[in-house]
Amino acid sequence: MRSTLSMRDRLTHWLPRLVLSPSLVAVFIGVYLFIAWTGWISLSSSKMVPKYDFVGLEQYIRLWATPRWETAVVNLFLFTVLFLAITIAIGLLIAILLDQRVRAEGFLRAVYLYPMALSFIVTGTAWKWILNPDLGVEKVVNDLGWSGFVFDWITRPDTAIYCVVIAAVWQSTGFAMAIFLAGLRGIDTSIIKAAQIEGAGLPRIYMSIIVPMLRPAFLSVIVLLSYISIKSFDLVLALTNAGPGNATEMPSTFMFSATFRRNQMGVGAASAMMMLMTVAAIIVPYLYSELRESRNEH
Amino acid sequence: MNTEANSARRSHLLGRLFIYGSLLALAAFYLMPLWVMIVTSLKSLDEIYAGSFVGLPKAITFEAWEKAWGQACIGTACDGLRPYFINSLLMVIPAVILSTGIGAINGYILTKWRFPGSNFFFGMLLFGCFLPFQAVILPMAQLLGSLRLSGTIPGLVLVHTVYGISFTTLFFRNYFITIPDELTRAAQIDGAGFFRIFFSVMLPAALPIIVVSCIWQFTQIWNDFLFGVSFTAGQSSPITVALNNIVNVTMGRKQYNVDMAAAMIAAIPTLVVYIVAGRYFVRGLTAGAVKG
Numbered sequence: 001m002r003s004t005l006s007m008r009d010r011l012t013h014w015l016p017r018l019v020l021s022p023s024l025v026a027v028f029i030g031v032y033l034f035i036a037w038t039g040w041i042s043l044s045s046s047k048m049v050p051k052y053d054f055v056g057l058e059q060y061i062r063l064w065a066t067p068r069w070e071t072a073v074v075n076l077f078l079f080t081v082l083f084l085a086i087t088i089a090i091g092l093l094i095a096i097l098l099d100q101r102v103r104a105e106g107f108l109r110a111v112y113l114y115p116m117a118l119s120f121i122v123t124g125t126a127w128k129w130i131l132n133p134d135l136g137v138e139k140v141v142n143d144l145g146w147s148g149f150v151f152d153w154i155t156r157p158d159t160a161i162y163c164v165v166i167a168a169v170w171q172s173t174g175f176a177m178a179i180f181l182a183g184l185r186g187i188d189t190s191i192i193k194a195a196q197i198e199g200a201g202l203p204r205i206y207m208s209i210i211v212p213m214l215r216p217a218f219l220s221v222i223v224l225l226s227y228i229s230i231k232s233f234d235l236v237l238a239l240t241n242a243g244p245g246n247a248t249e250m251p252s253t254f255m256f257s258a259t260f261r262r263n264q265m266g267v268g269a270a271s272a273m274m275m276l277m278t279v280a281a282i283i284v285p286y287l288y289s290e291l292r293e294s295r296n297e298h
Numbered sequence: 299m300n301t302e303a304n305s306a307r308r309s310h311l312l313g314r315l316f317i318y319g320s321l322l323a324l325a326a327f328y329l330m331p332l333w334v335m336i337v338t339s340l341k342s343l344d345e346i347y348a349g350s351f352v353g354l355p356k357a358i359t360f361e362a363w364e365k366a367w368g369q370a371c372i373g374t375a376c377d378g379l380r381p382y383f384i385n386s387l388l389m390v391i392p393a394v395i396l397s398t399g400i401g402a403i404n405g406y407i408l409t410k411w412r413f414p415g416s417n418f419f420f421g422m423l424l425f426g427c428f429l430p431f432q433a434v435i436l437p438m439a440q441l442l443g444s445l446r447l448s449g450t451i452p453g454l455v456l457v458h459t460v461y462g463i464s465f466t467t468l469f470f471r472n473y474f475i476t477i478p479d480e481l482t483r484a485a486q487i488d489g490a491g492f493f494r495i496f497f498s499v500m501l502p503a504a505l506p507i508i509v510v511s512c513i514w515q516f517t518q519i520w521n522d523f524l525f526g527v528s529f530t531a532g533q534s535s536p537i538t539v540a541l542n543n544i545v546n547v548t549m550g551r552k553q554y555n556v557d558m559a560a561a562m563i564a565a566i567p568t569l570v571v572y573i574v575a576g577r578y579f580v581r582g583l584t585a586g587a588v589k590g
Contacts, residue, residue: 015492016411017413020408023400023423023463024419024422026460030434030438031429034437035433038437041436050436090324094321102318110573111329114328114332116579117569117571118565119538119564121564125542125545129554139349140351170327182584231430234523234542238542238545241546252430256432256524256527265436273433275432275433279428283425287421287428
């Protein structure tokens, strides 16, 4: 009797770890081992097939000497700054407007958010059609009587990146709005009432009291949007195919074409490691602080 | 006194006007691309090239939809999107079920059967939510090749399940942590074991988060492009890859109506899920930002 009990105890002791272990192994291999593997390739002379030799930082030096990579990094920076600034501004504006006890709030929220359900390929396809100067927005405005109106950004190397920004903002604003709205709903309304009694106008109350209280929401939005922007790949491919020329090249598209199209596996792996390090520099401190805060709350 | 009340009412009215005006203008901006996609897909190509962009079609035709579904050329095959739509279904259904199931049991263990180091494991899993997949594509291609799974649907199911576990575990862990431990302890005293508690105590209580997880995974996997384009080619591609191929055909007169119909076909499954269960979709979306 006693031995069966202890058998059962031992089983309940080990069973959870046993059931969890396949996931741990899968994630260990799929995430950590594979990262190490990519890291190794980035230090090797691999071109078409992986080679497991060691050439030091040669591929990284080659990477940073590639003008195309330089374009990609500059584009990523420009894109991230504009994408974040505009998405946050519009998302916050919509959230504040929706928080004014409006009718049909549920319906409006759904309208702002539905693009998040779409694939970036769908978004890119739609905006490619809208932004094309021959038959799209430019033509509509011309037909309305403003014949001098020109909106050919997507065909010009110096402006095509802004088209990617427009489509990305369109797709992601709802996400920023949802997080800001959740933040606003968590704020005690008596603060607003008290400030109103003091005679402050609503815009001022928002600017100087409410928005500063949304700090955690801002942090989340900034981190998650930066992550979206670093890995954005599908949208660029569908909207501009990294062109015209390679004017809208991004690190993600660079990595893909170097690895799978141009037989530069080592350079591709080096670019992937650069992307990973950028993401880790943003995400790891964020996760750390989130986890620590939640531990303090419990 | 009276005029003061009047002016207060007027400024209130103006404020409301401004709020509704802005909200409606923004709503129009967000709906415009969907509108343009739908009306373009219902027009004939001649009407489109005659310069009709935002207007309603003069004569509604489903020709473009038929073409996109059954005849459009992707590479050398001209079978339309249908086979790729089926590929995506065959990929998404097992991957959603597997990743949600695994996430549920992981979340259960990480909250109700904690052991030394389990928090560390959770942290390790969590980074997987934010992994830029470019960093693992190369080795994954090698592994799929050596498992003889490259270019197959089961291969994609495996990839999506492995990289989905992080998110689904996060969902369930954050949900189960709100269920009081007394519940599982009482069941244990009644003699229920590890699996019994999971199936008859935890799962029945977890319905909302199961829906959240399924919707999130469905949307992510259906919309995936990077894995599809990296690990498959030709006939085994998912729909996003096929759509991109249709749109990037450069030969002949561009068939914008077929492009838009194809984009709508690729978008409809996730849009339907969003319309039916938008509430749960939002919860999944904000879960990455809300701590447990």
